[in-house]
Amino acid sequence: MNPGMKRKDMLSDEVIELVAARFRCLGEPMRLKLLRALESGEKSVGQLVDSLGATQANVSRHLKVMVDAGLLARRPSGTSAYYSVSDPAVFRICEVVCDSLADSLAEQAARMGLKVQRAR
Numbered sequence: 001m002n003p004g005m006k007r008k009d010m011l012s013d014e015v016i017e018l019v020a021a022r023f024r025c026l027g028e029p030m031r032l033k034l035l036r037a038l039e040s041g042e043k044s045v046g047q048l049v050d051s052l053g054a055t056q057a058n059v060s061r062h063l064k065v066m067v068d069a070g071l072l073a074r075r076p077s078g079t080s081a082y083y084s085v086s087d088p089a090v091f092r093i094c095e096v097v098c099d100s101l102a103d104s105l106a107e108q109a110a111r112m113g114l115k116v117q118r119a120r
Helices: 013-026 029-038 045-052 056-068 089-111
Strands: 072-077 080-085
Touching (some): 013 029, 013 089, 029 045, 029 080, 029 089, 045 056, 045 080
8 A cells, every 4th residue: 555545545436335335324313223233243134123122023124135235144943043242343333423423512511501411
């Protein structure tokens, strides 16, 4: 890599499309809830349905999208399927976005004269 070039400068149009697809995948609230549920480890579809209070069809549809995007891994076991996070970098992405949002909200509250304590 040229010392003056940054990684982002070397991205081809095809790679940019893949990056955009990953962000689109994360742009759905149910998928973020699934990531949060899977942060503690592998879970079956039934466990995810129970913990999220969603329908099996809805959870399965979102899980498939996330597996196809490379965010999750699927492990069949008998009549069940278990899912886990295959790309832990996704949690760093979420953390950066959440921290940025918290900073923005704190700044907005400060402009309004409100004191806000950030949770960590």
